[in-house]
Amino acid sequence: MSISVKEIVFWIKCIVVAGFVTWLAVSRNLVEGLAAGDMRSAVGVIAQLSGTMVGFVLAALAILTAMGDSPLIRNMLRTGHFQLLLRRMLVCMIVFGVSTLIGATYLxxxxxxxxxxxxxxxxxxxxxxxxxxxxxxxxxVLSNLNPVP
Structure with missing residues (x-):
């Protein structure tokens, strides 16, 4: 499995943007004034939302794989776009899962x-x-999907 330069640039952009937004939150003292109970509640909400998002991405993955016989999906398989989408979905699920586990641990x-x-x-x-x-x-993918004849 080879990773293209575009893929590397995408991951670097995501890391830089997430780091910048985190830096903004730290520089603005976003959570400094919160009481301990409020921090714990916020962590619980983030963990719950992350767990929910794992389920939503998994459901989207199931929908995508169920459409495997459509011409669009077959073309995506041939060009490698399907593997890219699957990889990004799986990484997204893993990162949300890590967020859920860390949030639950922090509680x-x-x-x-x-x-x-x-x-x-x-x-x-x-x-x-x-x-x-x-x-x-x-x-x-969904907007370009045509029903199978």
Missing amino acids: FIPILTSMHCYALLSISFFAMLLLSDVCRKFWI
Whole structure:
């Protein structure tokens, strides 16, 4: 499996943008004024949303694989676009899963600091960037899908 230059540039862009948004959150002291209970609630919400997004991406993956006999999907298989979409969907699910596990772990540590929240926010921002790309590609596939004759 070879990775193209475009693919490497995509991952670097996502990491840089997630890092920049995290830097903005840190520089604006986004969670510094929150009480410990509020931080714990925010972490719980992020973990729940991440877990839900794993399910949504998995459902989209199931829909995509169920359409395997359509001409569009066969052409995507031939050109390599289907493998790219599958890879991005799987990475998106993994990152959201990591965000869920870290968030759930943070709920049980005795002292939750702002650095814990920023780390979780960073992973969540990265996962959201991946999700936006997956949604854009999935929308293109669904809008160009023709029924099988």
